[in-house]
Amino acid sequence: MGKKLLMKGNEALAEAAIRAGVKGYFGYPITPQSELLEYMATNLDSRGGVFVQAESEVAAINMVYGASGTGVRVMTSTSSPGFSLMQEGISYMACAELPCLLVNVVRGGPGLGTIQPSQGDYFQAVKGGGHGDYKLIVLAPNSVQEMADFVYLGFDLTDKYRNPVLILTDGALGQMMESVEFPEYNPEEHLVDHSSWTTVGRENGREQHYITSLHLLSEKMEEINIHLQDKYKTIQKNETRFESIMTEDADILIVAFGLSSRSSQKALELAREQGLKVGILRPITLFPFPSDELKRLANSVKGILVVEMNAGQMVEDVRLSVGSNIPVDFYGRMGGMIPQPDEIVQKIKDLSKQVKI
Amino acid sequence: METTREGIVCNNLDQMDVVFDRTEVLHDTPTSYCPGCSHSVVHRLIMEVIDELGILENTIGVAPVGCSVFAYHFMNVDMQQAAHGRATAVATGIKRVLPDKIVFSYQGDGDLAAIGTAETIHTINRGENIVMIFINNGIYGMTGGQMAPTTLEGDVTSTTPHGRDVHIQGHAIKITEMIAIMDGAYYVTRQAVNSAKTVRKCKKAIKQAFQYQIDGKGGTSYVEVVSNCPSGWKMTPIEANKKIDEEVLGYYPLGDLKTPPKGA
Amino acid sequence: MNEELIVAGFGGQGVLSMGMTLAYAGMVEDKYVAWIPSYGPEMRGGTANCTVIVSDTNVSSPIISSYDTAIVLNQPSLEKFEPKVKPGGILIYESNNVLNPPTRKDIDIYAIPAAIEAAKLGNKKTMNMIILGAFLAKRPLVSVKSIMEGLSKVLPERNHHLLPVNKKALKHGMELIK
Numbered sequence A: 001m002g003k004k005l006l007m008k009g010n011e012a013l014a015e016a017a018i019r020a021g022v023k024g025y026f027g028y029p030i031t032p033q034s035e036l037l038e039y040m041a042t043n044l045d046s047r048g049g050v051f052v053q054a055e056s057e058v059a060a061i062n063m064v065y066g067a068s069g070t071g072v073r074v075m076t077s078t079s080s081p082g083f084s085l086m087q088e089g090i091s092y093m094a095c096a097e098l099p100c101l102l103v104n105v106v107r108g109g110p111g112l113g114t115i116q117p118s119q120g121d122y123f124q125a126v127k128g129g130g131h132g133d134y135k136l137i138v139l140a141p142n143s144v145q146e147m148a149d150f151v152y153l154g155f156d157l158t159d160k161y162r163n164p165v166l167i168l169t170d171g172a173l174g175q176m177m178e179s180v181e182f183p184e185y186n187p188e189e190h191l192v193d194h195s196s197w198t199t200v201g202r203e204n205g206r207e208q209h210y211i212t213s214l215h216l217l218s219e220k221m222e223e224i225n226i227h228l229q230d231k232y233k234t235i236q237k238n239e240t241r242f243e244s245i246m247t248e249d250a251d252i253l254i255v256a257f258g259l260s261s262r263s264s265q266k267a268l269e270l271a272r273e274q275g276l277k278v279g280i281l282r283p284i285t286l287f288p289f290p291s292d293e294l295k296r297l298a299n300s301v302k303g304i305l306v307v308e309m310n311a312g313q314m315v316e317d318v319r320l321s322v323g324s325n326i327p328v329d330f331y332g333r334m335g336g337m338i339p340q341p342d343e344i345v346q347k348i349k350d351l352s353k354q355v356k357i
Numbered sequence B: 001m002e003t004t005r006e007g008i009v010c011n012n013l014d015q016m017d018v019v020f021d022r023t024e025v026l027h028d029t030p031t032s033y034c035p036g037c038s039h040s041v042v043h044r045l046i047m048e049v050i051d052e053l054g055i056l057e058n059t060i061g062v063a064p065v066g067c068s069v070f071a072y073h074f075m076n077v078d079m080q081q082a083a084h085g086r087a088t089a090v091a092t093g094i095k096r097v098l099p100d101k102i103v104f105s106y107q108g109d110g111d112l113a114a115i116g117t118a119e120t121i122h123t124i125n126r127g128e129n130i131v132m133i134f135i136n137n138g139i140y141g142m143t144g145g146q147m148a149p150t151t152l153e154g155d156v157t158s159t160t161p162h163g164r165d166v167h168i169q170g171h172a173i174k175i176t177e178m179i180a181i182m183d184g185a186y187y188v189t190r191q192a193v194n195s196a197k198t199v200r201k202c203k204k205a206i207k208q209a210f211q212y213q214i215d216g217k218g219g220t221s222y223v224e225v226v227s228n229c230p231s232g233w234k235m236t237p238i239e240a241n242k243k244i245d246e247e248v249l250g251y252y253p254l255g256d257l258k259t260p261p262k263g264a
Numbered sequence C: 001m002n003e004e005l006i007v008a009g010f011g012g013q014g015v016l017s018m019g020m021t022l023a024y025a026g027m028v029e030d031k032y033v034a035w036i037p038s039y040g041p042e043m044r045g046g047t048a049n050c051t052v053i054v055s056d057t058n059v060s061s062p063i064i065s066s067y068d069t070a071i072v073l074n075q076p077s078l079e080k081f082e083p084k085v086k087p088g089g090i091l092i093y094e095s096n097n098v099l100n101p102p103t104r105k106d107i108d109i110y111a112i113p114a115a116i117e118a119a120k121l122g123n124k125k126t127m128n129m130i131i132l133g134a135f136l137a138k139r140p141l142v143s144v145k146s147i148m149e150g151l152s153k154v155l156p157e158r159n160h161h162l163l164p165v166n167k168k169a170l171k172h173g174m175e176l177i178k
């Protein structure tokens, strides 16, 4: 570990990406992720990569596509409206199995919405987002430290599985400052040899490589789909990550990711002070989703409260995981509002009454 | 009796001069283009140029969405297939991380001058040192003959059944003229492949464009090829090539629109 | 020790940099810190605020509903955050910018005429450091040395000649509140 620095989440993420050996960053300004773009503009060229300000998010993701096809580490970042614009390109990359790191610093929608933090893009992130059957690996940091840590993890995963990885964060995590330490990380030790498929010219007269997502024969296209689905199953098996906080003796289980898991943690402290046995399950990977752990916990807790900064999106995956044997309640704020710890405590009390604790 | 590589039977092959041979840089496979389609001709010209310049081992091409979406099945170079309109963004991504490689994009008029206009303009505005090949056939060939941004006034297509009315559907876009005034453009030329003479000139222009990229003089080299689409135009290839001479070139005249400054 | 505070005022009063300086100072002393701003259009001419947490243990949440201390530099912020101070907590306000003073009885309230005092020091921009000094006199979370180290990070290099006058302001604030 290096020394502690006080940084904004967006900047920590950018710095980590440079340390992780990113060779190409392509982006377009949008609040609240612009610090990330600006950090890259200031630092990347002098530290071994290239920065390009694209003319749109559409162009940016397609630049990422092109650069990724040469086998180097590439990334882009944006916020909600821009991420919508990128969907076609992301779907192409998922099908062509091109590695890349994507960052969505989510703001409140729909529409132009607000620049305040939100988790309203959960469905878009974990259910595909663009057209066709595909999945991104989705990492949800909840601190500035994790904004940095998940960049390394993200690059390693995207290289390993040749699947785009998305860091789903929000405006508050992007803008807030906490101390962060950058781990020792030598990209050379992590790089995967992609030379069997990259398009860099037919060196030494080797056979042609090409990158495509077009397979007009349905049999072939189905085969590709089966391959992708198998890959997603492997990812589910190997890469599901979560954090459990005081779940052992919990009566009420809060499920929350990202920033709302931080509010929930405060709520947990307040509730425990009042004698309520609350625990938290925080999904770190939103895809793959920690369904098995949830199922397991559903056997010991009496009620589940899902806390999100949206109208209730992840709660659907929670309900799918635990079935109807246990009450699953939801508390959410929208449009850039953040669930406050005291509001969550109130919900915990309501739920406790309902399940007769 | 001997057989040529193409399988043609010949009595006295060794006594004949080879006047034409397929470059190795083209895949040994029939293209999927309609008979007489300009796409096939331009494919061949690009591959011959790559062969002659000896840059096969470091060239990467970008295919569009359009009839030439499978360009990589015919052009035997490393290639990426881009989303509709985004070929030059993809090419930018490649060239920026591999500045020493030779990168070209290949696009139709719908791809380059409608859905991808922003990418086209901004790639050239940044002066990306790549070669852009633009197949202007005045129609959406792949999707079955709809109006393209370059469809001439009065021309009937499946979406302009009464002929293109410029007051309703706008004018045939002169995107190459727009590009020529941009500072990032290094070499801008309009060519055709509807006769032996224009084919020869077109090849020279393509070769020049690649040479400029190799020299790394800075700026984008751009070759428009006024092309036919016999199927979309509902004509025989001969009629289509004649239409180019009689109608299209009046609106889209051939020649260099921008050449590098002398001594550059 | 776990101090959760809100700093609020108009954009341009040095609200965000005051909070950031305190956060840096906390980090210098190896404490857990978080700084979270309100940002965007709100920052332009309107109100600006930031939450700062300085703690001996990991910061569970940067999002909090009530505060140990509120530092408010204008009337709207006072009205917004007076009710959110925890009973027994501290409210410090800049008295030149507040017409209707706070009324709560269950918290410690301090009025600091920092704007006038800063003008007396010859640099109106040091107003925020006077207030910070006053706060630190009541809650000595970090040392003056650490604050100065933090400030040298927050102030751009070209303004480092202003460090001494800021230090003076900080100390002056500590005196004022006594």
Ligand SMILES: Cc1ncc(C[n+]2csc(CCOP(=O)(O)OP(=O)(O)O)c2C)c(N)n1
Pocket: B065, B066, B067, B068, B084, B107, B108, B109, B110, B111, B112, B135, B137, B139, B140, B141, B142, B143, B148
């Ligand atoms: C986003 C998107 N919109 C529409 C299409 C359908 N589409 C495929 S090719 C094409 C037009 C191609 O025309 P052009 O670029 O002129 O190429 P040509 O076939 O004439 O060579 C369209 C609209 C698509 N593939 N993707």
Ligand code: SF4
Pocket: B032, B033, B034, B037, B038, B039, B067, B137, B141, B142, B228, B229, B230, B231, B232
């Ligand atoms: S439809 Fe037109 S452009 Fe497409 S292959 Fe046939 S002739 Fe060529």
Ligand SMILES: [Mg+2]
Pocket: B108, B109, B110, B135, B136, B137, B138, B139, B140, B141, B148
């Ligand atoms: Mg066309």
